[in-house]
Amino acid sequence: MLYSKLVEIYEALSANTKRLEKTKILADFLKDLHESDKEVLYLMLGQIYPEYSEKKIGVSHQLAIKALAKATATNEKEIVKEWKNIGDIGKVAEKLIKTKKQSTLDSHVLTTEKILNNLRKLPELEGKGSVEKKLSLIVELLTSASSLETKYLIRTLIEDLRIGIQDSTIKEALSQAFFDKDKEATKIIESALDKSNDLAVVFKIAKKGRLKELEKVSIEIGKPIKVMLAQKVKNIHEGFEALGKPVAIEYKYDGFRLLIHKKDDNVTLFTRRLENATKQFPEVVLYVKEYVKGDSFMLDAEIVGYDKKTKEYQPFQAISQRIKRKHDIEKLKNELPVEINVFDIVYYNGKSLINEPFEKRTAILKKIIKNHPYKIIAAKQIITKDEKKAEEFYKKALKDNQEGVMMKKLQAVYQPGKRVGHMLKIKPEERDLDLIIIGAEYGKGKRVGWLSSFILACYDNGKYLEIGKVGTGIKEKTEQGVSFDELTKKLKLYIIEEHGREVRIKPKLVVSVTYQEIQKSPTYSSGFALRFPRFTALRPDRNPSDIATLSEVKKDYEKQKRNWRYG
Numbered sequence: 048m049l050y051s052k053l054v055e056i057y058e059a060l061s062a063n064t065k066r067l068e069k070t071k072i073l074a075d076f077l078k079d080l081h082e083s084d085k086e087v088l089y090l091m092l093g094q095i096y097p098e099y100s101e102k103k104i105g106v107s108h109q110l111a112i113k114a115l116a117k118a119t120a121t122n123e124k125e126i127v128k129e130w131k132n133i134g135d136i137g138k139v140a141e142k143l144i145k146t147k148k149q150s151t152l153d154s155h156v157l158t159t160e161k162i163l164n165n166l167r168k169l170p171e172l173e174g175k176g177s178v179e180k181k182l183s184l185i186v187e188l189l190t191s192a193s194s195l196e197t198k199y200l201i202r203t204l205i206e207d208l209r210i211g212i213q214d215s216t217i218k219e220a221l222s223q224a225f226f227d228k229d230k231e232a233t234k235i236i237e238s239a240l241d242k243s244n245d246l247a248v249v250f251k252i253a254k255k256g257r258l259k260e261l262e263k264v265s266i267e268i269g270k271p272i273k274v275m276l277a278q279k280v281k282n283i284h285e286g287f288e289a290l291g292k293p294v295a296i297e298y299k300y301d302g303f304r305l306l307i308h309k310k311d312d313n314v315t316l317f318t319r320r321l322e323n324a325t326k327q328f329p330e331v332v333l334y335v336k337e338y339v340k341g342d343s344f345m346l347d348a349e350i351v352g353y354d355k356k357t358k359e360y361q362p363f364q365a366i367s368q369r370i371k372r373k374h375d376i377e378k379l380k381n382e383l384p385v386e387i388n389v390f391d392i393v394y395y396n397g398k399s400l401i402n403e404p405f406e407k408r409t410a411i412l413k414k415i416i417k418n419h420p421y422k423i424i425a426a427k428q429i430i431t432k433d434e435k436k437a438e439e440f441y442k443k444a445l446k447d448n449q450e451g452v453m454m455k456k457l458q459a460v461y462q463p464g465k466r467v468g469h470m471l472k473i474k475p476e477e478r479d480l481d482l483i484i485i486g487a488e489y490g491k492g493k494r495v496g497w498l499s500s501f502i503l504a505c506y507d508n509g510k511y512l513e514i515g516k517v518g519t520g521i522k523e524k525t526e527q528g529v530s531f532d533e534l535t536k537k538l539k540l541y542i543i544e545e546h547g548r549e550v551r552i553k554p555k556l557v558v559s560v561t562y563q564e565i566q567k568s569p570t571y572s573s574g575f576a577l578r579f580p581r582f583t584a585l586r587p588d589r590n591p592s593d594i595a596t597l598s599e600v601k602k603d604y605e606k607q608k609r610n611w612r613y614g
């Protein structure tokens with residue numbers, strides 16, 4: 048397909064801010080799209096492979112600028128200057144090509160196949176000479192692109208397409224294009240997307256109008272799925288009211304989530320961001336091989352750190368550095384040991400269990416795991432009708448340094464990617480939120496050269512809304528915890544605009560923040576501000592879409608008002 052055709056859609060989507068219009072544009076595009084062009088849909092989302100794939104474009108701003116400089120015979124410094132003026136490197140590219148390439152202007156030769164072909168070579172290139180090779184693959188594309196095409200090519204390279212479509216828009220567009228917006232069909236499409244994480248596969252079946260086949264799209268060992276998430280209730284009583292009796296109650300372990308896949312002798316670990324974390328946790332692989340029976344399975348688990356001397360469970364922050372670590376893995380393994388707490392099973396010996404009731408899944412789990420405390424255990428659980436017993440269990444969980452408890456409905460199925468009302472979490476009232484950094488400011492004095500104040504945002508319908516600034520809780524030195532230097536290095540990769548000391552940052556880095564109080568505030572776009580926010584941890588295991596939503600912030604605000612009123 049000609050890239051110019053896709054670019055037309057990008058332009059139309061960017062120009063229309065209303066969701067219904069965007070859905071219609073997408074639906075029309077999907078209707079016209081030929082099955083053999085289905086991989087264009089990856090590009091449509093700014094990617095080159097399905098969402099679950101680990102192969103990402105991975106081009107830095109610096110490399111993109113280098114390529115643009117080479118393709119347009121412009122000085123790199125000039126490009127950086129323009130970038131600071133305009134703010135969007137895609138627009139800089141568009142402008143440059145317009146002025147430099149008069150003769151071949153808008154030649155319409157670039158195809159989506161060519162783009163996918165070149166971009167897919169990028170993640171394969173490593174080691175000596177790889178930068179040069181990457182550069183020439185990118186330059187080849189840029190030199191045959193029109194100015195408008197260049198804008199989107201550059202944005203694709205730096206993974207910041209700016210066309211504003213959400214997962215929900217895609218699901219609705221598919222339903223509108225092929226099933227007349229039928230509600231049931233929309234649900235089936237959503238479920239197929241959550242299980243496969245592959246838009247092209249779902250599109251192919253939807254285009255044929257085969258709902259039954261879409262229903263059969265299943266989970267597969269080795270392919271990560273989106274996990275099922277919980278809703279919050281205030282106390283045990285509320286939990287029973289929502290779920291009925293009896294219920295399963297389990298410890299809510301304070302660690303991070305891993306989906307553990309095993310087939311024959313291969314164990315693969317995925318985070319809830321669908322990232323492969325197998326290399327980082329060699330002992331987890333070992334324990335699973337040794338202590339879980341079965342030819343193939345997919346387990347849902349929380350990995351918790353403990354103190355190697357006292358054996359006391361540690362809060363999440365203690366082990367968070369293990370998640371992305373590429374070196375010193377053996378050393379970290381010994382210093383920060385972990386225990387696997389398995390709480391669900393979604394696939395067993397060749398069969399998906401997601402449509403089986405929790406009661407059955409948890410029974411299989413208990414049968415196949417040989418508990419070895421401090422290595423691997425089935426999550427501590429009671430099944431009860433008795434509120435008193437449940438309260439006691441909750442207290443014990445807190446005494447054991449865990450976050451609280453989970454209450455689960457025995458008859459409920461596993462719904463990948465959903466925040467469901469049949470799995471509930473209860474934890475003591477504490478004031479913390481997971482938020483995202485969308486801006487920052489360079490420091491002065493001894494913090495010069497570091498980003499030192501960070502703008503936090505919550506999520507609302509595809510948008511990130513500011514809710515405050517944090518600078519407290521971050522350390523001067525790396526040995527003491529997460530430092531300014533570390534945060535600056537991480538965030539620099541995502542800077543999209545600079546104005547003096549202030550920078551705008553692509554929403555990528557999720558952080559946990561505690562605060563004393565939420566106040567109404569006209570200063571920030573969310574309408575709220577956090578009083579005394581304090582940084583507590585980086586959350587490399589969380590997606591930008593997993594952060595606190597505006598409605599959650601509102602709820603917390605309302606709740607705190609009630610608490611004041613009634614003491």
Ligand code: ATP
Nearest residue numbers: 275276277297298299300303304349390426453472
């Ligand atoms: P939170 O910050 O409260 O952990 P979350 O958005 O990460 O919230 P939720 O699904 O809302 O995730 O809360 C449940 C989380 O608790 C799970 O994502 C999982 O990581 C963790 N967890 C710990 N123990 C259990 C358990 N026994 N059953 C289910 N989830 C558990």
